[in-house]
Amino acid sequence: MRRLNLLEETRFEKLPVTVFPNQKVAAKEVAGRIANLIRKKQATGENAVLGLATGVTPIDVYQELIRLHREDGLSFKNVVTFNLDEYYPMKPFAEQSYVRFMNENLFDYIDIDKANVHVPDGTLPLEQIQQYCLEYERKISEQGGLDLQILGIGRTGHIGFNEPGSAPNSGTRLVTLDDLTRSDAARDFGGKENVPTKAITMGIGTIFKAREIILMAWNTKKAPIIKKAVEGEISSEVPATYLQQSDKVEFILDQDAASELTRFNTPWLVRDCVWDEALIKKAVIWLSDTVKRPILKLVEEDYNNNGMAQLATERGPVYDINIRIFNLIQHTISGWPGGKPDADDSQRPERATPSSKRCLLFSPHPDDDVISMGGTFMRLVDQGHEVHVAYQTSGNTAVWDDDALRYVEFVRDFTKSISCDSTGLESIYTAMRQFIESKQPNQPDIPELQTVKGLIRKGEAIAGARFAGVLDENMHFMALPFYERAKVEKPRNYEDDINLTIDLLQKIKPHQIYAAGDFADPHGTHKVCFDIILEALKRLKTTEKWVEDCWLWLYRGAWQEFDIHEIEMAVPLSPKQVLKKRYAIFKHQSQKDRPVFPGEDKREFWVRAEERTRETARAYDRLGMAEYEAIEAFVRWRF
Known part of the structure; x- marks a missing residue:
């Protein structure tokens, strides 16, 4: 058998x-x-x-x-x-x-x-x-x-x-x-x-x-x-x-x-299933998409003709299934990502208390914060939460050489114009020019060039976070060592990265953490950064009581999006908020027009981000939910 x-x-x-x-x-x-x-x-x-x-x-x-x-x-x-x-x-x-x-x-x-x-x-x-x-x-x-x-x-x-x-x-x-x-x-x-x-x-x-x-x-x-x-x-x-x-x-x-x-993806098409709530949700969303009808309009014939007769028999009538899944999806939608104060939170994705939370947003690269969850980022600030953002790496590999020269040329000419001594800067500039002219493909930059590129991305990150409303003292530039080591050797030990992350977590003691769960990133940086966060939290959990009350939310955006059945919190954005998020992304000028590592998607990051969040909103609309301009999606990681 x-x-x-x-x-x-x-x-x-x-x-x-x-x-x-x-x-x-x-x-x-x-x-x-x-x-x-x-x-x-x-x-x-x-x-x-x-x-x-x-x-x-x-x-x-x-x-x-x-x-x-x-x-x-x-x-x-x-x-x-x-x-x-x-x-x-x-x-x-x-x-x-x-x-x-x-x-x-x-x-x-x-x-x-x-x-x-x-x-x-x-x-x-x-x-x-x-x-x-x-x-x-x-x-x-x-x-x-x-x-x-x-x-x-x-x-x-x-x-x-x-x-x-x-x-x-x-x-x-x-x-x-x-x-x-x-x-x-x-x-x-x-x-x-x-x-x-x-x-x-x-x-x-x-x-x-x-x-x-x-x-x-x-x-x-x-x-x-x-x-x-x-x-x-x-x-x-x-x-x-x-x-x-x-x-x-x-x-x-x-x-x-x-x-x-x-x-694995649609098991009901090949065998009888054990129908838990997660599988039912996935199957009903799939069925709605397959027959092109909103969830509340699905009928028994739809179930029977698409491999879901067992579900209809065991958990029916189908209209009851439809209502339950419709409500489950509807409850993921929240304009209060930090929780709504003084509200019944039994059907909401986030807790109501404490009403003002310490929120820590980890951004693997200096622009992941605004690209992937810029609307939610700004909403958390606007709703009175203490929002911190931690930029885990410098992102200095993703800056064009000529952009770096342009910034140094500006500083050099500026110091000359105000009669400052620029002798040291001139020698740095000359070294950079000579290196770039003889640079081989994939050759690591000299330290001076790495520093300039890192400062360019740091300045852009500060501008983006300030635009979102974050206080300067709540911006943390971690410069995790693995990122620099990876340019010359394959990192095999992340202890210093983990310890730096532990120190920051102990300092802030957040109620909420947002981390990149977008592992399609062609650099691999997102996955490494996420693993470092998990290991830090795992170690802290044995000694720090606050970790028990800390919720970890994963975001995506620049490279891929969550499937609809996975989403546990959907934060809707108005047209005005979409535009404001776009302006925040524009602060990252070195990544506009033509980023160094675009992946196979040739669109600019702001275009990708808007299209993905708009498609999520359209998918919710097709299921029969309210129609929104865009939706940023999150999945809770239970550790």
């Missing part, structure tokens, strides 16, 4: 998928399988031939393999590796090189014979590449083919660098990179314009010859493409769908990457 149920649950999935609670557990499983293969081959005196991948996805697998080598004695002397791809052109010791990546993340820490390591050569003259690729294929064949190929997946659906349009029988070759792939790599290269347009990659036909194929994916950013690869039709537009034709493949995912698969 269990097997039948599993088949029913996965009937939309066209290849085997295994889902783990998180990427650490999943990566340990993959590393364990690789280790078992290596040991099995050692027992028979054979080589284990591995196809390896680069990028963020396999890093935890490689870390576990290093641990197995150091602590369990796993030897790699019988291992031969072939990497999937390499940028072209690319020098092997360049920061972005996959040769360097593999050395720094695996090969330098295990006992593999470097003669058994193969990574495509990005230094070859163009006319030699075709012959080189044929030779790469021959070397794989000489080893008897790949025993195991591990893969990641790009947001275009590429595996290796087999971009949309790749043929299923393709071999190792030079390819042109998709625009989205280059956008995703922009951070590593110091701007999209520095990302190579080509790469050498194993072909899909080469990958298919492996005796076992494991594709891994972590986090919600990969969820949409995973759904297409697993449940979609086979198409050259999504090369990963070709894997549906293999009987040797398995997708290994964490829960976030699997979240859009039918069995």
Whole structure:
């Protein structure tokens, strides 16, 4: 019976998928399988031939393999590796090189014979590449083919660098990179314009010859493409769908990457469900959107025709379900984000007491506060709360070089005009000019340039917060050390960041905390900042009683928005408030027109923010709620 149920649950999935609670557990499983293969081959005196991948996805697998080598004695002397791809052109010791990546993340820490390591050569003259690729294929064949190929997946659906349009029988070759792939790599290269347009990659036909194929994916950013690869039709537009034709493949995912698969996203379409309030809310919102009718107009036929007959039978009549969910959603709407004084708060998202709260808004970058929750930010101030804002990083990597020079030139010329000694400033300016003229892609700025860029963003943050009504003494510039360390090495310890956060929290003792829950941020800064806050609160909870009464609200905005069923507090904005929020965002002049790292969304931040909040308001309107100009959305984190 269990097997039948599993088949029913996965009937939309066209290849085997295994889902783990998180990427650490999943990566340990993959590393364990690789280790078992290596040991099995050692027992028979054979080589284990591995196809390896680069990028963020396999890093935890490689870390576990290093641990197995150091602590369990796993030897790699019988291992031969072939990497999937390499940028072209690319020098092997360049920061972005996959040769360097593999050395720094695996090969330098295990006992593999470097003669058994193969990574495509990005230094070859163009006319030699075709012959080189044929030779790469021959070397794989000489080893008897790949025993195991591990893969990641790009947001275009590429595996290796087999971009949309790749043929299923393709071999190792030079390819042109998709625009989205280059956008995703922009951070590593110091701007999209520095990302190579080509790469050498194993072909899909080469990958298919492996005796076992494991594709891994972590986090919600990969969820949409995973759904297409697993449940979609086979198409050259999504090369990963070709894997549906293999009987040797398995997708290994964490829960976030699997979240859009039918069995997780809309489970009522594949099985009977345990209908708790959260699932009912999600299903009714989905049904309203599917049949294009407000919640209070949904009828039994809608439920029965869309996989929700069980809900109608167990919890009906359906009109009672409709009213309950309508009220539940309506109660998320509040113009009092800090709680409404002297009001019944049993149906409100925030507590009424204390009527005047200490509110601490954490902003990972200097502009996340006004971009993501500017309207709520100003409303908290206007309603008399003690509002603090903590800018967690300097954001100095996101300022154009010429903007930095322009500011220093102003100060230099200003000091000359009032007859001040500008000798020291002149030497700083000269050093900056010389550095910028010879600056290499992704090269960390010299300290003077970092300082200027940080001061530019600090000044903009002050202007934005003042416009929102925050007192100068309630602005906190934390300059968390991890942000600067990340420019020269991968941070592995965040103790100083956590301690700085603990100190600030103890100083303010907030009743409310607002933190960025927008983990689609291409920098990764939001997630790191959020984890630091959580760890600080976790430690404080054991000793500080005020933490028990502190509510943590997550906001989004610049990069993505919460799904409607997730929202627990919806703060409506009037047209006037939307305009005022826009002016606050405009204070961040270095981020206007063309930010350094825009992600794949090319719109200006203020446009993104307005469109997202307007779409949230439209979604509430479609459900049958009151019509608002815009809505900022929040989810409470219970820790």
